[in-house]
Amino acid sequence: MPVKKITVKASGVYDVLIGRGLIDQCGSYVKNVTKAAKLAVITDDNVSAIYGDRVVSSLEKEGFSVCRYVFPHGEASKNAGTLIEIWDFLCDNNFTRTDCLVALGGGVTGDMTGFAAASYLRGIDFVQIPTSLLAQVDSSVGGKTGIDLPSGKNLVGAFKQPKLVLADMDTLDTLTDEFFTDGMGEVIKYGMIRSAALFEKLNGFTAEELRRNKEALTDIIAECVSIKRDIVEADECEKGERMLLNFGHTLGHSIEQYYNYTGISHGMAVAKGMEMITSLAEKKGMCKAGLTVKLTECLEKYRLKIDVEPLPPELGKACMNDKKRSGGSINIIICSEAGRSSAVRMTVGEFMEFLKQG
Secondary structure: OOOEEEEEEOOOEEEEEEEOOOHHHHHHHHHOOOOOOEEEEEEEHHHHHHHHHHHHHHHHHOOOEEEEEEEOOOHHHOOHHHHHHHHHHHHHOOOOOOOEEEEEEOHHHHHHHHHHHHHHHHOOEEEEEEOOHHHHHHHOOOOEEEEEEOOEEEEEEEEOOOOEEEEEHHHHHHOOHHHHHHHHHHHHHHHHHHOHHHHHHHHOOOHHHHHHOHHHHHHHHHHHHHHHHHHHHHOOOOOOHHHHHHOOHHHHHHHHHHOOOOOOOHHHHHHHHHHHHHHHHHHOOOOOOOHHHHHHHHHHHOOOOOOOOOOHHHHHHHHOOOOOEEOOEEEEEEEEEOOEEEEEEEEHHHHHHHHOOO
């Protein structure tokens, strides 16, 4: 299959390349987008064991001086402590403003590496090499970076566009079923907010069938990236349309926080958040009758239909620290039907009453 190229024209212009074999060619691709002499590969222990040596070897073949920082895998590492360790690592290795970081891994790695790049010496370049489905379709594109605080997810960060995104489809072959399922939460989100055709296409597969159909999976990833590209180009810093990408995330982030970022992955929490908010909206007549059932059926196909302990009213308090809150109001993303979404502004009081239906 040929490599698909999607160009993002935001505050920085860069390509998202989607194809096979990109890991072993990453050195030549990175060489085309940076004049840096020194690179730091930031990755977690799981990904480093599988792909770290191959990435470092490819980069070194192109003449880069390469060092590697490895942190413990998982959302629990996405915090200020790990970020400080990355800054110290860059200082110890004498990184300058003309050097570059390489994020090798999933969403945690990409978010944290991007924030390190945005903040170290007030900004250096970075490249994304996403190895999870979730990172390939969502978090590696668009320039959102950040870390979690005890009070909530992604509460500290910056907008920092990468110089390049290399999405190697071969890396998805090493994902466990759980991690593939995790990414499908974000994939279904794209169908719900913007493309009824994509949503219907997803309903035509089971998780196992889609994993085996590499051509269909590549097309679906490219479609998700294209949707995000269009939204980011229209609203890079999330003042309006980009809020639509948060469908399911307000309650989803609260679910993740409730479970202390362990046990329930981001994609699964977002899936539950989408289901909860759609069910609540349907009860209020804010979406088409039967949409919750339609969404739930799709979630079940990808093993994303889960039960959680807290009910929507219990999640409301945590939502008060959500980034989508503004003063005494909060923006909630509602899908009126598959493929059509909008931001609904509610006062805090209205939102808490809205949640009581659940």
